[in-house]
Amino acid sequence: xxxxxxxxxxxxxxxxxxxxxxxxxxxxxxxxxxxxxxxxxxxxxxxxxxxxxxxxxxxxxxxxxxxxxxxxxxxxxxxxxxxxxxxxxxxxxxxxxxxxxxxxxx
Numbered sequence: 001x002x003x004x005x006x007x008x009x010x011x012x013x014x015x016x017x018x019x020x021x022x023x024x025x026x027x028x029x030x031x032x033x034x035x036x037x038x039x040x041x042x043x044x045x046x047x048x049x050x051x052x053x054x055x056x057x058x059x060x061x062x063x064x065x066x067x068x069x070x071x072x073x074x075x076x077x078x079x080x081x082x083x084x085x086x087x088x089x090x091x092x093x094x095x096x097x098x099x100x101x102x103x104x105x106x
Contacts, residue, residue: 008072012041047093054090058082
């Protein structure tokens with residue numbers, strides 16, 4: 001399985017490149033990556049430009065949901081969504097954090 005999927009810790013090393021490509025291929029996209037002092041992953045935030053632009057046509061209600069990640073490194077994924085005029089769900093942003101605490105919510 002390691003040959004097929006690779007090493008999970010190596011995936012975190014690819015995050016800066018992934019975020020750069022998201023911003024490069026989707027101008028206006030907002031990404032933030034936070035690392036600890038020793039360079040370990042703490043938080044990542046992503047909001048695609050299409051979602052940011054689509055927000056102006058949506059209802060003024062936003063839902064934020066958190067779900068635990070059950071992988072090697074644990075953590076929590078947060079998603080923010082809203083409804084458009086036709087009642088369809090529009091994902092606005094997502095974040096991967098270590099746990100739901102005051103620092104990660106900032």
